[in-house]
Amino acid sequence: MKSGCVTVLCVCACVSVLVRSTISEPVTESHTYTECTDGYQWDPQTQHCKDVNECETIADACKGEMKCFNHYGGYLCLPRSASVIPAPEPAHTPTVPEPFNPCPLGYEPQGDSCVDVDECERDEHDCQPSQQCINTQGAFTCQCPDGYRKVGTECIDIDECRYRYCQHHCVNVPGSFSCQCEPGFQLAGNNRSCIDVNECEMGAPCTQRCYNTYGTFMCRCDQGYELGPDGFTCNDLDECSYSIYHCQHQCVNQPGKFYCECPEGYQLLGTRLCQDVNECETGEHQCTESQMCVNIHGRYQCVDTNRCQEPYVQLSDNRCICPATKPACRDLPYSIVNRYMSITSERSVPSDIFQIQATSLSSGAYNTFRIRSGDDNSDFYIRQINNISAMLVLARAVTGPKEYTLDLEMLSVNPLLSYQTSSVLRLSVYVGPHTF
Ligand SMILES: *[C@@H]1O[C@H](CO)[C@@H](O)[C@H](O)[C@H]1NC(C)=O
Numbered sequence: 001m002k003s004g005c006v007t008v009l010c011v012c013a014c015v016s017v018l019v020r021s022t023i024s025e026p027v028t029e030s031h032t033y034t035e036c037t038d039g040y041q042w043d044p045q046t047q048h049c050k051d052v053n054e055c056e057t058i059a060d061a062c063k064g065e066m067k068c069f070n071h072y073g074g075y076l077c078l079p080r081s082a083s084v085i086p087a088p089e090p091a092h093t094p095t096v097p098e099p100f101n102p103c104p105l106g107y108e109p110q111g112d113s114c115v116d117v118d119e120c121e122r123d124e125h126d127c128q129p130s131q132q133c134i135n136t137q138g139a140f141t142c143q144c145p146d147g148y149r150k151v152g153t154e155c156i157d158i159d160e161c162r163y164r165y166c167q168h169h170c171v172n173v174p175g176s177f178s179c180q181c182e183p184g185f186q187l188a189g190n191n192r193s194c195i196d197v198n199e200c201e202m203g204a205p206c207t208q209r210c211y212n213t214y215g216t217f218m219c220r221c222d223q224g225y226e227l228g229p230d231g232f233t234c235n236d237l238d239e240c241s242y243s244i245y246h247c248q249h250q251c252v253n254q255p256g257k258f259y260c261e262c263p264e265g266y267q268l269l270g271t272r273l274c275q276d277v278n279e280c281e282t283g284e285h286q287c288t289e290s291q292m293c294v295n296i297h298g299r300y301q302c303v304d305t306n307r308c309q310e311p312y313v314q315l316s317d318n319r320c321i322c323p324a325t326k327p328a329c330r331d332l333p334y335s336i337v338n339r340y341m342s343i344t345s346e347r348s349v350p351s352d353i354f355q356i357q358a359t360s361l362s363s364g365a366y367n368t369f370r371i372r373s374g375d376d377n378s379d380f381y382i383r384q385i386n387n388i389s390a391m392l393v394l395a396r397a398v399t400g401p402k403e404y405t406l407d408l409e410m411l412s413v414n415p416l417l418s419y420q421t422s423s424v425l426r427l428s429v430y431v432g433p434h435t436f
């Protein structure tokens, strides 16, 4: 408390100041008797002497323009302007005395009472710049902001990351911290745990199938596709470029699948093999009534039922004979039988392709076989098996489509009877365009 009558503004009214020490005399008698010094009165509630507010109890305590301020044990009369002029700090301007403040430390007069001084707002505190000033009744405190702790008079950032607050990564910042998660994880609602991100639901760039895993995801492809080098894109698998998917004729790749194709005149047998269509059986052929349909590899052939040419006459469907009665038949084979066969291209050679068989043989007779005529005889030869049979052998690999007509002659000789007869098997050999 500041002693009175030092300020220049307190000009002349200081005479009424009566400050005396309070006396309290507790007595032991049942009959209570108390006496207080001037300016105080006994308060039975607190059992103490209480200051009398003379400004209220004395009418016209101050005269004229003076204002009454109650004080412990007395009162003051000050000019009305006295309380509104702030007192300059004595330390800074020691030459200018501050106005008299009758209030307790940390309070200042306002009207008739004392109100708390906000030292923080008035910058009348000694908190460090790093500290926060908190005003209290009659005083103030210096506190550190959240995330700081007081070390001496300074506020030091708390390194929250030392306390393992975060599941994955912790980033300390002044006054706070934040948790961060590994890629593939996201911060949970508590801002500390990390939870797996379901990338498949978040638009992962898989073009086909997406599988979420802990912390990441995987792309997979449907059958017939393969994962590209980026790990996301599914590229069509070209099954045709793999030998395990080998088609007998033609492989056709399609997105996600493939199929085998066969050439015209063939049909798929299973998924990869090609089988010749028998047009003669399916009825696709367009042979006439007088023709015979011959199925060959990849197509069919219509041949005339009657192929006998003068001087031959037809004996049966496939058989023409030259009657001995006709002079023109003298040096000609007695009979010609038509046969048709079809082979594939590029057979491995030598290859037995047709066996000739005599029906019977009279006692003592023997047969010889030969190729009497042909378009290209050197492609074939005859291998005799025994007296009554022989084999036509393909000597060279041939590539179709090609057609041969071979006259295979069987000469039967009976030396005992001086009898010799010749018959011809006219064989049409069709070579298909493919190896199947
Ligand atoms: C997590 O952080 C966000 C953003 O900073 C905040 O809004 C939220 O209140 C925090 N949640 C918890 C539980 O701390």
Ligand SMILES: *[C@@H]1O[C@H](CO)[C@@H](O)[C@H](O)[C@H]1NC(C)=O
Pocket (backbone or CB within 6 Å): 364, 365, 366, 386, 387
């Ligand atoms: C084939 O003919 C010859 C000559 O006549 C004869 O010696 C042989 O026994 C005959 N073979 C057969 C299997 O008939």
